[in-house]
Amino acid sequence: MNTWLAIGVAALAVYSWKFIGTLVPARFLESKRLLQISQFLTIALLMSLVGVQTFTGGKGIEFDARIVAIVIAGICLKLKVPFIGVVLIAAVTAALVRLIF
Amino acid sequence: MTVGSGSLKSVSVSVGVATGLYGISFGALGATAGLDIYQTVALSIFMFSGGSQFAFIGVLASGGIGSLPAAVTSSWLLGVRNGFYALSLAPILKLSGFRRVLGAQLTIDESAAVSTSRESHSEQVKGFWFTGISVFVFWNIATGLGFLLGNSIGDPKQFGLDAAAAAALFALVWPRLLNLLGGFVGLVALVSAVILVPLLPPGMPVLAAAVLAVGFGTLISRWIK
Numbered sequence: 001m002n003t004w005l006a007i008g009v010a011a012l013a014v015y016s017w018k019f020i021g022t023l024v025p026a027r028f029l030e031s032k033r034l035l036q037i038s039q040f041l042t043i044a045l046l047m048s049l050v051g052v053q054t055f056t057g058g059k060g061i062e063f064d065a066r067i068v069a070i071v072i073a074g075i076c077l078k079l080k081v082p083f084i085g086v087v088l089i090a091a092v093t094a095a096l097v098r099l100i101f
Numbered sequence: 102m103t104v105g106s107g108s109l110k111s112v113s114v115s116v117g118v119a120t121g122l123y124g125i126s127f128g129a130l131g132a133t134a135g136l137d138i139y140q141t142v143a144l145s146i147f148m149f150s151g152g153s154q155f156a157f158i159g160v161l162a163s164g165g166i167g168s169l170p171a172a173v174t175s176s177w178l179l180g181v182r183n184g185f186y187a188l189s190l191a192p193i194l195k196l197s198g199f200r201r202v203l204g205a206q207l208t209i210d211e212s213a214a215v216s217t218s219r220e221s222h223s224e225q226v227k228g229f230w231f232t233g234i235s236v237f238v239f240w241n242i243a244t245g246l247g248f249l250l251g252n253s254i255g256d257p258k259q260f261g262l263d264a265a266a267a268a269a270l271f272a273l274v275w276p277r278l279l280n281l282l283g284g285f286v287g288l289v290a291l292v293s294a295v296i297l298v299p300l301l302p303p304g305m306p307v308l309a310a311a312v313l314a315v316g317f318g319t320l321i322s323r324w325i326k
Contacts, residue, residue, distance in 0.1 A: 001166070001169040001170055001173075002169075003136065003140060003166070003169065004140065006169040006170075006172060006173050007140055007143055007144060007147070007148075007157075008147075009173050010144075010148060010153070010157055010172065010173040010176045010177060011143075011144070011147035011148040013173065013176070013177035013180065014148045014149075014150050014153045014176055014177060014179075014180035014183070015147070015148075015205065015206060017177075017180045017181055017182075017183050017184035017187070018180070018183045018184060018186075018187050018205040018206060018208045019187070019201075019202070019205040020184055020187070021183065021184035021185065021186065021187025021188040021190075021191065021205070021208065022187045022188075022190075022191050022194075022196055022201050022204065022205050022208075024188050024191065033319075035189075036319070036322065037315055037319060038185055038188060038189040039189070039277070039283075040282075040283075040286045040314070040315045040318045040319065041182070041185050041311060041315050042182075042185070042186065042189070042213065042214075042217070042274075042277070043274055043277050043278070043283050043286045043287050043290070043314075044286050044287070044289075044290035044310065044311035044312075044314035044315050044318075045182040045185070045290070045307065045311045046210060046214075046270050046273060046274035046287075047274055047278075047286075047287035047288070047290040047291045047294075047314070048290045048291065048293075048294035048306070048307040048308075048310040048311050048314070049152055049210075049267075049270050049294075049307055050267050050270050050271045050274070050291055051290065051291035051292065051294040051295045051310070052294050052295065052298060052306060052307055053263065053266055053267035053270065054264075054267045055295045056295060056298040059298065059299060059303075060298065060299050061295060061296075061298060061299060065261070065264065066263060066264045066267060069261060069264035069267070069268060070264065070267055070268060070271060073267075073268040073271055073272065074271070077271070077272060077275045082115065083112070083115050083116060083119060083269075083272050084115045084118055084119050086268055086269075086271075086272045087119040087122060087265050087268050087269045087272065088122075088265070089268075090261065090264045090265055090267070090268030091122065091260060091261035091262060091264055091265035091268070092261060093261065093264065094258075094261030094263070094264030094265075095259065095260050095261035096261075098258065098259060098261070
């Protein structure tokens with residue numbers, strides 16, 4: 001498979017989810033249960049990504065500086081540090097942990 | 102100021118800048134995966150979904166040209182959640198025609214998160230567009246810069262850019278974790294995604310964990326009632 005072709009197909013495939021989502025009739029979301037499911041799904045997908053991006057690397061579970069960074073980020077969020085501050089502090093934390101150890 | 106409070110424009114720009122940090126690491130990794138600068142930036146413009154893009158270059162970096170079909174599949178699977186964002190945003194945005202084509206492309210984690218964190222309808226609509234456009238601009242500029250910086254900064258991990266990515270998603274979902282059910286769903290998702298990574302092909306653990314967590318959350322919420 002050609003790289004450009006792969007990029008094109010993948011981009012279209014990702015876009016198709018976004019577009020199909022807008023076409024589903026609103027009445028599907030009027031039920032309280034479906035609304036709750038869609039809210040849960042957002043939380044679940046984002047937290048799954050947090051998990052995968054913090055505790056895994058390649059194809060396996062990996063414990064490294066990212067864990068320290070995410071714990072510090074959690075403390076910052078608890079202390080109501082602004083969004084950009086949380087992200088920067090997490091990056092600096094991971095960089096420092098890697099520098100020291 | 103968290104994602105849910107503060108002036109909408111400053112929130113949108115903050116989210117864009119923060120995502121930009123993540124974009125720099127994407128650009129740098131695109132270089133190491135063997136793509137050229139046009140291919141890397143094309144992914145950011147046309148795919149425009151961080152998780153899917155990282156999956157694409159991640160699979161490509163580990164498996165080379167032969168792994169392109171797997172790279173396409175995993176980025177496609179990781180893009181599913183955007184469809185659910187589009188679904189839940191549809192009654193708020195009421196898109197049609199050209200705005201639907203454009204709005205669909207801007208339907209990503211960040212625009213959905215900012216939109217749903219606002220109280221009033223007009224702020225929800227503005228939150229979506231401001232954040233979507235802000236992230237698009239910063240993300241693409243950062244991708245190009247990241248590619249160019251790629252060789253000179255060496256490993257993006259050295260600067261903690263991988264941790265910045267995780268922290269950004271964590272900060273986005275944080276306000277939704279503050280009630281018992283939301284926190285429970287989030288925890289189940291995180292733990293099961295991590296456990297599933299060694300067992301399933303790339304892209305699948307996130308989806309499987311999300312389905313599992315939503316199932317548990319729905320069961321528990323019924324049981325509480």
